[in-house]
Amino acid sequence: MTRDRHGAAVFAGWMLIGAAGALGVLTPFTIGPWLLVAVAVASIALALTVGGGPELTGLVAGAGVVPLYVAWLNRSGPGTICTPLDGGESCVDEWSPWPWLVVGLGLVVAGVLVYRSLRPRQVASVTAG
Numbered sequence: 001m002t003r004d005r006h007g008a009a010v011f012a013g014w015m016l017i018g019a020a021g022a023l024g025v026l027t028p029f030t031i032g033p034w035l036l037v038a039v040a041v042a043s044i045a046l047a048l049t050v051g052g053g054p055e056l057t058g059l060v061a062g063a064g065v066v067p068l069y070v071a072w073l074n075r076s077g078p079g080t081i082c083t084p085l086d087g088g089e090s091c092v093d094e095w096s097p098w099p100w101l102v103v104g105l106g107l108v109v110a111g112v113l114v115y116r117s118l119r120p121r122q123v124a125s126v127t128a129g
Contacts, residue, residue: 010046010055011115017042018062018111026066054118061111067104071097 017039024035077094 007053007055007119010050010053011058011061013046013050014055014058015062015065015111016058017046018059019065020062021059022063022066026070054115057111057115057118059111060114061108064104064107064109064111067100068108069104070095071100071104074100 020035020042021039024032024039026032027035074094074097078096079094080091081094082089082091
């Protein structure tokens with residue numbers, strides 16, 4: 001695997017761990033504690049396998065995925081949103097998606113930009129011919 005692909009794969013691994021950690025923090029009374037244990041184990045395993053480096057910024061980018069999903073779920077909000085069904089309707093209260101979207105995009109973009117800025121630069125070799 002080339003250095004760029006290896007770095008991207010490790011970044012994606014840290015991103016997955018960051019997303020699971022954010023989900024664990026946002027769901028403390030359901031699956032959160034179990035997710036946080038899994039995140040701790042996965043973090044230790046990944047750190048021992050590949051170490052740290054700029055790829056660790058994937059944690060930040062991954063943490064932004066969960067707010068983006070919450071923004072998607074609340075895309076019709078804010079307010080009470082009703083959907084017609086056979087023989088009635090189903091109503092649900094939705095939050096404003098905008099704060100979730102801003103936070104999610106901010107974390108994903110920050111994680112990717114910091115990763116790109118910390119990566120070692122590839123030097124192109126030019127041959128005279």
